Amino acid sequence: MIDDLVVNAALCMLMTAAAIWTVVTVRLLRAAIGLALTSALLTIVMYRFGSPLAAAFELSVCAGLISVIFVSAITLTSRLSSDRLNQRESEVLRRFWFLPLLVIIAGVILYKTSIPIEIIAFEGKTAAxxxxxxxxxxxxxxxxxxxxxxxxxxxxxxxxxxxxxxxx
Amino acid sequence: MADSVYVFWLFGIFVALLAIVGFYCILITSNLIRTLIGMEIVTKAVTFLIILVGRSTGNTGLAQSFAITLIVVEVVVIVVASGVVISVFRRNGSIDVNLFRNLKG
Structure with a gap:
């Protein structure tokens, strides 16, 4: 049980890191690849949580089809010159340097906070x-x-x- | 049941973090494709939340059917939005929202 929990938590941490990389990276193509990676990691977590069919949908549609759509859209829009790319890099750094810090602070605050929640189990279900x-x-x-x-x-x-x- | 609450709380933190990353991306960027990527990340947080609730309540079948519906809606939204972005690029030569002046009142 503990091992399962640790592996699932590690996968979720990787997924969050992939999402941050997707947002912070300068080139759009890398962002599309980061999004596909986030989807693939979410697929593994979903499979481990006992949802294999939804996981297969997530992998084929989100990691596959949506990545193809993004790559096509990026290809059909303009390519940046090296000067503009350098300018964009400093812009992205200026705008997104705070994000990893924000995620870590929010994670620590949420972990330390305890909101009382009640989970009502779904009872009396049949196999169908x-x-x-x-x-x-x-x-x-x-x-x-x-x-x-x-x-x-x-x-x-x-x-x-x-x-x-x-x-x- | 206490175990379910702990698991829900622990992984609920990651749902919140994914949503924060997605909303931050949407709010900060001016690039239309990056906005769509932020929207995708928020949708992933919602998908994860649905699956997590299904696992915690023991009703994975219903949770999966909702997740599949959400994925179908997500892909259609992204396809149409990408079409809009490409049309905007053809018309304006840019996908930076700061440069658009056509709708300025």
Missing amino acids: QDDVRSIIWNTRHLDLIGQIAILLAGAIGVVLLFKERKHG
Whole structure:
């Protein structure tokens, strides 16, 4: 139990460090890679917390697809010159030097604070109620309809954004 | 149950830290792609919170279904927002919000 706790806490620390690196790094491409790393570490934590299906989604969609989208967006926007890159580096250092310090201070304060919380265990569940596939397909139809509607809205939105305008 | 409370509290700290990193990025940066990256980090904190609550209450099935819904919404938001960023770049030649003057009243 303790070993599990230590490994999970170490993974979460790595995940937080990866998120900080994502934000602090100067080049956008490195930031996209840092975000994929954060997603991959979150996937491991989710798997260890007993959520394998959501972990697989997180890995394939967030660490894979979203990274590809970010890399494409970065490629389609402008590349910085070396002068501008140096200027950006000092700007980023000036803006983000406080972040690691803030995270450490917030972590220590939250660890020392004790807010009374009560967790009510979910009781009387059957095996079918614990199976995510049965929940998605049998219990939460409305979520599925919402997901399909959102996917269609996203597809239509992208088509409209990239539609060539007729001039004249 | 005391063990569940301790685990929830311990890992809840990391949820809060991820949210702090994401919000800090959104508030400080003027680059649109970096803003999206900050939003992604905040969404990761929310995903982690859902899974953590599922583990603490022993209802991992429902938590996973919520997490999957959140991931689907997240990817659509990022796709559309990236499209908007690319359109803004084509129109203005920059993705720095400090340089935009088109909507200035």
